[in-house]
Amino acid sequence: MAGFRTKALGPTRRAALTLIGAGAFAAGGINWARAASSDDEVLTEAKVLRDPDVPVAGNPDGNISIIEWSDYNCPYCRKLEPELRQVVQDDGKVRLVMKDWPILGPVSVTAARTALAAKYQDKYHQAHDAMMGVSSRLTEPRINELLAAAGVDMDRLKSDLTAHGKDIDALLKRNNEQAEAFGFRGTPSFIVGKYRVPGVLSMAEFEQVIADARKAKMN
Numbered sequence: 001m002a003g004f005r006t007k008a009l010g011p012t013r014r015a016a017l018t019l020i021g022a023g024a025f026a027a028g029g030i031n032w033a034r035a036a037s038s039d040d041e042v043l044t045e046a047k048v049l050r051d052p053d054v055p056v057a058g059n060p061d062g063n064i065s066i067i068e069w070s071d072y073n074c075p076y077c078r079k080l081e082p083e084l085r086q087v088v089q090d091d092g093k094v095r096l097v098m099k100d101w102p103i104l105g106p107v108s109v110t111a112a113r114t115a116l117a118a119k120y121q122d123k124y125h126q127a128h129d130a131m132m133g134v135s136s137r138l139t140e141p142r143i144n145e146l147l148a149a150a151g152v153d154m155d156r157l158k159s160d161l162t163a164h165g166k167d168i169d170a171l172l173k174r175n176n177e178q179a180e181a182f183g184f185r186g187t188p189s190f191i192v193g194k195y196r197v198p199g200v201l202s203m204a205e206f207e208q209v210i211a212d213a214r215k216a217k218m219n
Helices: 013-021 045-049 075-091 106-121 124-132 140-149 154-181 203-218
Strands: 056-058 064-070 094-100 189-192 195-197
Touching: 045 064, 045 154, 056 075, 064 075, 064 154, 064 203, 075 094, 075 124, 075 203, 094 106, 094 154, 106 124, 106 140, 106 154, 124 140, 140 154, 189 203, 195 203
Parallel strands: 064 094
Antiparallel strands: 056 094, 064 189, 189 195
């Protein structure tokens, strides 16, 4: 996992998966009513799951949600991306909520702001895929090159960054506040249903967590 801010490590992936598999992820399970009682209410179900400014992939009417916090310069996010998309596609009933969380430096912030600005010309997913699809660390010139090659209108993008910059920054602030409130320490991090999953999973592990989340939703 990339982007740790402290030296103190959280639960290992194996420990987290053991808890999930046992159906006893009490420390990571989400109680929305309790979360919503905090002073700033950053973890209300509506704000986490249904923020209208956050891009969504997969099935928008799916019966389970995966929320991903990611950074375009995170190598683990890039490695996981095709596997996660395959799981979402194969399942067919997963709503993937894509929260940009740029914590790996100024270029990561630029990448996130640029992708979100592309949303105003309906090119967020093209921008996202272009930046996640490279193996080298991003630079600002490389970001512009990738997005132009992906069909993003760069003049329109520049205009939208100016016109909607405050809204984009407010969204990134919300994403960051939610990630910190959940206790995430790096990218990628996930909520699957009502389970908190702080780390990278394999395709089989994602499928199992999705199945567990569906069972928990029925109880």
